[in-house]
Amino acid sequence: RKEVEQDPGPFNVPEGATVAFNCTYSNSASQSFFWYRQDCRKEPKLLMSVYSSGNEDGRFTAQLNRASQYISLLIRDSKLSDSATYLCVPPEGGGATNKLIFGTGTLLAVQP
Amino acid sequence: GAGVSQSPSNKVTEKGKDVELRCDPISGHTALYWYRQSLGQGLEFLIYFQGNSAPDKSGLPSDRFSAERTGGSVSTLTIQRTQQEDSAVYLCASSLVRNTEAFFGQGTRLTVV
Numbered sequence: 001r002k003e004v005e006q007d008p009g010p011f012n013v014p015e016g017a018t019v020a021f022n023c024t025y026s027n028s029a030s031q032s033f034f035w036y037r038q039d040c041r042k043e044p045k046l047l048m049s050v051y052s053s054g055n056e057d058g059r060f061t062a063q064l065n066r067a068s069q070y071i072s073l074l075i076r077d078s079k080l081s082d083s084a085t086y087l088c089v090p091p092e093g094g095g096a097t098n099k100l101i102f103g104t105g106t107l108l109a110v111q112p
Numbered sequence: 113g114a115g116v117s118q119s120p121s122n123k124v125t126e127k128g129k130d131v132e133l134r135c136d137p138i139s140g141h142t143a144l145y146w147y148r149q150s151l152g153q154g155l156e157f158l159i160y161f162q163g164n165s166a167p168d169k170s171g172l173p174s175d176r177f178s179a180e181r182t183g184g185s186v187s188t189l190t191i192q193r194t195q196q197e198d199s200a201v202y203l204c205a206s207s208l209v210r211n212t213e214a215f216f217g218q219g220t221r222l223t224v225v
Contacts, residue, residue: 034213043203043216044155087155089214099168100145100207100214104154 004090006103014111017078021106023088024070034089035062035073038105044087048073064091078110114139118204118217125194125224133189133220137206144187145207145214146179150200158202161187162210194224 005024013019032051036044048055050071054063061074071090075082085105117136125131137144146158157171161181172178176194181187191198201221205214 032211043218046213046215049213099157099160099171100205100211101157102147102155 003101004088004103006088006106008104009107010109011106012109012111013078015078015080017110018074018076019078019108020072020074021086021088021108022070022072023090023103025090026069033062033064033071033091034100035060035071036087036089036102038085038087040084044102047086075108078108080110080112083108083110116204116206116215116217118202118220120220121218122221123223125222127196127224128193130190130192131194131222133191133202133204133222135187135189135204135206135217137185137187137204138215139185141206141208141215142184143207143210143212143214144181145205146187146189147203147205148200149203149219155203158189191222194222196224198222199224 003026011019034049035047037047038044048057048060048062050062059076063072071088073086085107087105088103089100116138119134123131142163144161147155148158149155159172159179160168176192179187179189189202199222201219203216203219205216207214
């Protein structure tokens with residue numbers, strides 16, 4: 001099993017829709033995880049940091065499901081500007097390592 | 113602002129030449145990462161430095177690739193005898209300590225012709 005797996009998409013959704021992405025990972029005791037956003041031909045930028053089981057920031061909610069070993073990102077009321085690739089970094093990079101291992105990313109396209 | 117700085121931003125080199133890519137992390141950050149991203153692909157982990165510990169080199173694709181970090185700050189990624197398949201964007205990131213959020217530089221776009 002890969003350390004980190006994401007559905008590559010693309011997710012094509014209309015403006016105002018709610019969309020959710022999952023990211024599965026290998027076993028880890030840590031709880032910290034991160035979601036990044038990467039626009040086309042740009043570097044990844046931190047979207048959310050979570051040091052507990054979940055976090056909510058405006059339209060964005062991130063959650064950790066330790067039993068099923070996945071993290072999720074929920075975006076409510078999608079905007080055109082949310083169109084990007086979303087990259088996950090699960091707890092302890094997805095395994096018993098110290099390095100940050102990124103998922104391959106999920107492409108979101110919000111359409112008018 | 114004092115973000116992660118990478119140089120050069122673009123590099124075109126001939127096949128077989130050596131190249132050096134530089135990364136200046138955020139001041140005080142002890143962890144530094146190098147990644148490679150080919151067009152349309154995800155981030156491929158290359159190497160990770162944490163303080164004075166031995167680096168995790170498990171992602172380096174071949175012995176043509178090496179990296180060092182001097183004085184716990186600036187890092188240089190060296191690719192010897194470049195090949196066309198080395199063409200990609202090389203991204204550097206730093207974080208305060210391990211397992212905390214990392215911040216990226218704008219990357220070096222390497223093209224091997």
